Amino acid sequence: MRHRKKIIAAYGLVLASLLLFTSVTGCVNKSDGTSGSTLQQIGGVDDGDNVPTYNQPSQNITQAMKYFAEKDYDRAISAFQKTLVTNPNQEEMSIAYSGIGWSKVKKSGVISDGKNDFQSGYAARSTVKDAKVGLAAAYLLEDSAKIKEAISLIESLGRSDTGDVTVINPNFRYVSEIGTGISNASVHSLLATLYYYNNQDSLAKQQLAIAKQEEGDNARITSIETAIMTLGF
Numbered sequence: 001m002r003h004r005k006k007i008i009a010a011y012g013l014v015l016a017s018l019l020l021f022t023s024v025t026g027c028v029n030k031s032d033g034t035s036g037s038t039l040q041q042i043g044g045v046d047d048g049d050n051v052p053t054y055n056q057p058s059q060n061i062t063q064a065m066k067y068f069a070e071k072d073y074d075r076a077i078s079a080f081q082k083t084l085v086t087n088p089n090q091e092e093m094s095i096a097y098s099g100i101g102w103s104k105v106k107k108s109g110v111i112s113d114g115k116n117d118f119q120s121g122y123a124a125r126s127t128v129k130d131a132k133v134g135l136a137a138a139y140l141l142e143d144s145a146k147i148k149e150a151i152s153l154i155e156s157l158g159r160s161d162t163g164d165v166t167v168i169n170p171n172f173r174y175v176s177e178i179g180t181g182i183s184n185a186s187v188h189s190l191l192a193t194l195y196y197y198n199n200q201d202s203l204a205k206q207q208l209a210i211a212k213q214e215e216g217d218n219a220r221i222t223s224i225e226t227a228i229m230t231l232g233f
Contacts, residue, residue: 051078057088057096064099065178073107090125097121098130099178111137122153129157130177133187140194147197154191170206185215 051067054060064079076099083096098121101114115138121131132153139150158172159165174187192207 053082057092073103076103094121094125094128185211
């Protein structure tokens with residue numbers, strides 16, 4: 001009976017958790033590069049999309065982040081794609097793929113729409129947080145084996161804090177590389193949901209407490225806690 005209740009709870013928690021990732025807006029604090037220096041274009045405007053191509057991958061990323069912050073997701077996708085054809089390093093490639101994935105998610109409101117791009121981003125550079133968090137959120141919709149992978153992806157944010165792959169800092173901080181607008185508390189809530197689904201109840205409680213400490217007034221985080229407490233650890 002308890003197992004059945006946990007399955008029912010998990011489906012509800014999936015919906016509540018994914019709302020944290022698909023209903024927030026992006027924001028960035030970086031300059032768009034237009035003040036102080038002029039971005040040098042190469043190739044003019046490609047494919048009639050009115051998005052210039054710049055000769056440095058970092059310039060294309062900066063441009064893409066500006067479009068992302070403005071919620072112009074089609075142009076953000078195009079600009080991130082241009083990063084991939086201007087000889088990016090592995091980190092720039094990962095950020096570009098992650099940006100494409102998150103732009104698709106923001107545009108459609110469906111986390112699975114970004115899954116393939118998150119996978120490509122993670123393959124390019126496994127330390128990029130936006131790739132790991134996006135992929136973990138997408139795995140929440142899949143089977144138990146993927147749930148375990150999702151847990152490992154989020155836990156790795158805490159392993160990088162300690163410098164020891166065997167030690168996880170439960171109070172890790174998520175800071176988006178592209179400005180997804182997703183809060184650190186939301187990522188801790190995601191991990192709490194994953195732990196609960198995987199029957200790691202004490203760890204789920206710990207992550208919920210961390211999320212509430214940061215954003216106790218977040219209604220969606222509260223709804224996750226309420227569902228878990230009502231249906232039982």
